[in-house]
Amino acid sequence: MKEIKIFCPASIANLSCGFDVLGLCLDNIGDEMIIRTVAERGIRITKITGADLPLETEKNVAGVAALALINEINPGCGFEIEIHKNIKAGSGIGSSAASAVGAVFGINELLGKPFSRKELVYFAMKGEALASGSEHADNVAPALLGGFTLVRGYEPLDIVQIESPSELFAIALHPQIEVKTVDARAVLHPMISLKSAITQWGNVGGLIAGLCTNDYELIGRSLQDVIVEPLRKVLIPGFDDVKLAALKAGALGSGISGSGPSIFALCKGEENAKNVSIAMSENYKNTGISFDIHVSRVNPIGVKIIN
Ligand code: ADP
Numbered sequence: 665m666k667e668i669k670i671f672c673p674a675s676i677a678n679l680s681c682g683f684d685v686l687g688l689c690l691d692n693i694g695d696e697m698i699i700r701t702v703a704e705r706g707i708r709i710t711k712i713t714g715a716d717l718p719l720e721t722e723k724n725v726a727g728v729a730a731l732a733l734i735n736e737i738n739p740g741c742g743f744e745i746e747i748h749k750n751i752k753a754g755s756g757i758g759s760s761a762a763s764a765v766g767a768v769f770g771i772n773e774l775l776g777k778p779f780s781r782k783e784l785v786y787f788a789m790k791g792e793a794l795a796s797g798s799e800h801a802d803n804v805a806p807a808l809l810g811g812f813t814l815v816r817g818y819e820p821l822d823i824v825q826i827e828s829p830s831e832l833f834a835i836a837l838h839p840q841i842e843v844k845t846v847d848a849r850a851v852l853h854p855m856i857s858l859k860s861a862i863t864q865w866g867n868v869g870g871l872i873a874g875l876c877t878n879d880y881e882l883i884g885r886s887l888q889d890v891i892v893e894p895l896r897k898v899l900i901p902g903f904d905d906v907k908l909a910a911l912k913a914g915a916l917g918s919g920i921s922g923s924g925p926s927i928f929a930l931c932k933g934e935e936n937a938k939n940v941s942i943a944m945s946e947n948y949k950n951t952g953i954s955f956d957i958h959v960s961r962v963n964p965i966g967v968k969i970i971n
Pocket residue numbers: 717718723724725726747752753754755756757758759760761763764794795796844845922923
């Protein structure tokens with residue numbers, strides 16, 4: 665019997681202008697999973713701690729992603745999975761993605777790496793479809809590959825890896841309220857104006873260029889969302905005020921993490937990130953809603969084996 669322990673990082677999707685295509689990997693917040701090879705074929709989830717989630721393989725994103733992988737290569741063994749959650753489900757920082765990614769990464773390692781990390785995105789997306797109803801890669805790609813990722817296209821799947829500037833830090837403030845992904849999708853309009861589209865793709869290009877050239881000012885100017893944020897922010901109490909507090913304290917930019925309710929900010933340098941996190945915390949206390957806040961360097965590696 666072989667067994668490995670894995671760190672499965674949280675992630676921030678969308679990053680204001682890059683709805684459904686951009687994401688980044690966080691460093692010091694994530695789940696742990698233990699995956700073990702067993703003689704009996706199939707996938708069994710044997711233990712979940714830290715969250716009330718289904719143990720049934722077909723009802724858990726980890727199980728669904730793992731099944732997608734083993735159905736592809738049909739190994740002569742099976743796998744047991746333990747999930748130890750630190751990322752709350754429905755937080756908007758890629759809780760479901762962390763489980764999907766951990767499962768496919770761990771099994772791939774135990775099988776001697778038949779797939780590259782990039783190829784694993786496809787299987788992890790199958791798990792994400794269980795959580796949100798659509799196969800999207802904006803959280804699983806950064807959790808698997810680290811740094812920033814751009815989903816250039818889905819047909820065929822084309823993921824672009826972008827290294828993070830070394831001094832970039834991310835903050836994620838998670839208000840303890842529930843925003844269902846279906847509700848966050850329902851407030852969106854299916855049509856957008858040409859004017860908004862032009863603004864948005866200018867910002868996506870600016871953000872990518874800023875990341876590639878370590879231009880923090882350009883990164884900050886590009887963290888603007890004229891399409892999704894104005895419609896979704898009404899679901900997050902105190903959003904405008906805490907965003908303003910982050911910007912006043914020197915954040916490069918701030919917006920909704922994934923489909924919310926988490927609110928993210930990007931900062932240059934650790935000291936600035938700490939100051940911004942204090943300003944955001946002080947401000948969010950005014951809402952009376954309890955919250956968690958995480959300050960993290962951008963994780964350059966993604967999911968990994970730990971001891
Ligand atoms: P998040 O952005 O935090 O991942 P989602 O709404 O996309 O939030 O996913 C959470 C949903 O996925 C919840 O309904 C949860 O019950 C379901 N789910 C199933 N398995 C898992 C798992 N292993 N980890 C997290 N969520 C899971």
